[in-house]
Amino acid sequence: HVHTMGEAAAQPAFPALRGLLLLTALTRAVAVATSTQASVVSRATWRPSVLAVSxxxxxxxxxxxxxxxxxxxxxxxxxxxxxxxxxxxxxxxxxxxxxxLSPPAAETIAQSDSSCGTRKLLLRLEDGLSVECVVIPSPNGLFSTVCVSSQVGCMRGCAFCATGAMGLTRSLTTHEILEQLFAALVACKRNGMPPIRNIVFMGMGEPLDNLDSVKSALEVMQDPFGFALSKKHLCVSTVGPSPQSIRALTSVGARLAWSVHAAEDSLRKLLVPTTAHSMAELRDAFAQVLAERNDRGLMVEIALIDGVNDGLADAEALHALLRPLPGKTRVNLIPYNVNEGLGAVGRQFKPSSSSSVSRFQKYLIERELICTVRETRGDGESAACGQLAVSVRAP
Known part of the structure; x- marks a missing residue:
């Protein structure tokens, strides 16, 4: 019997091959049916986290x-x-x-304390990735501040920052940000820490690279039926990736902080390699936002590094940069916290001496800028500014 090409394609010549094809088709059908059934069951049983709904x-x-x-x-x-x-x-x-609804999804898998009372929490997310947040009791013991993360890692690559050395894995969802606050509330309750009053987005990640989730989280934090925190006790800190992203802060319900670190363009590029705009352009964008929001002023942060950005010339350049800003600008000097595992540039960094910090502060105060020095807290447990990085990752 001679088959045409169409017949040969439609009906295999060998019974064994015909049986194999039939078995394969049946296996695929069962797999599809099982997958569909599992998907239906999954959709039927899936419930959002209690913190994933307003x-x-x-x-x-x-x-x-x-x-x-x-x-x-x-x-x-x-x-x-x-x-x-x-x-x-x-x-x-x-x-x-x-x-x-379902319980809060993030699991606190590790905690560490520093001698000053600061507590760092390592949270495992639903996909197995981890993120850190820090609970910082005030020196007078009346309240606590929670430093929350907005991303797992960060793409900005600041040369002095452990998070930047990680690179960016992904951004956090709104409820993953809120679950850090809930984990902090649990830690405070169980360990007799002062009540939480302040939230600062100064942990892992760049908030403006995840602004939608950050804004939604801020709304729940301020909601009188949510976490019921005051807007004046919430702060978003950013390196200011671009004028456009900075202008998006106009509608953010929180105080604003700008991580400047260097006023001179080439030095800023060294410390924050992803800087793509001049400091004057970024400053002008902040000035526009402050005017539109009618804010009292901007907080400016400088991580002072020995022999890098802590000289009087650096202070002079900073003063000139900030002069056009409306309102009262407050400069917060942060003595650099030593980090392990940084890149070739970062490994050379050392903290500024106390005399250099004092000289820098004195220069700015004499020119009528409010200037404070942040007390270093949590550095013994790698919980201080620029030290957050996770070593526990998804399997």
């Missing part, structure tokens, strides 16, 4: 504003609403919660 959305899911307020009251106190003792007492309310 207080208003929680009220809709839970069938009333009263229950949502009760849940958020627990969250503000550092209590997981899904703990057995915290669950609603009535079966109906309990079932509604358990079927609608």
């Amino acid at each position: 207080p208003h959305e929680a009220a809709t899911l839970l069938g009333g504003a009263g229950r949502a307020r009760a849940i958020w009251e627990q969250l503000r106190q550092g209590v997981d609403p899904f703990d057995e003792d915290a669950l609603p007492k009535t079966p109906r309310a309990r079932a509604r919660l358990l079927s609608s």
Whole structure:
């Protein structure tokens, strides 16, 4: 029997081959059916984290504003609403919660303390990646500040920063930012630390490279039915990647801080290699934002490095750069914190001497700039400014 080409293609000549093709088709069909069934089950059982929905959305899911307020009251106190003792007492309310939402997803897998009371938390995210945040009690013991991260790693590559040496893995979602605050609330509750009053976006990552999530997190932080924090106690710190990204800060509900580190363009490029605009262009963008927001002023941060950016010429250049800014500019001098594992440039850095820091501060104060020196806290546990980096990654 002679087959045409079409017949040969449609009906294999050998029974064994025909059987193999049939088995392959059946295997694929079963796999598709199993995958589809698993997908349906997954969609049916998946529930968002309690911190992935706004207080208003929680009220809709839970069938009333009263229950949502009760849940958020627990969250503000550092209590997981899904703990057995915290669950609603009535079966109906309990079932509604358990079927609608899931517990905070980030897990605190390590904590470390410094002698000054600062506590660093290492959180494992749902995908196995890790991120750090830091709880810093005030010297007078009245309140705590939480330094939160906006990304896993950072693409800005600051030469003195451990996070920059990591590179960028990914940005955090809104609820991953909020879960850092919740983890900090839990740590404060369990360890007798002062209540949390301030939140600063000065951890891992560049907030302007993840602005949508940062803005959404700030909204929940300020929501009177959310974390109920004051706008004046929230601060977003940025290197100012571009004038365009800086101008997007006009609508951000927080105080603003600019990580300058050097006023002179070539030196700034050395310290922040991704700098693509002149410092004057970035300054002018901040001036526009401050005017539109009617802010009282901008905080400017300088990590002082011995023999690099701590001379009087550097102070003079900084004063000239900041002079056109509206409002009261406050300069915060940060003695450089030594980091291991930096690049060739960063490995050479040393902290400025106390005399150099004092001289720099004196120069600015004499020219009517508010200038403070940040107390170094958490450096013993690699929890200080520029030291956050994670070694625990997804498997």
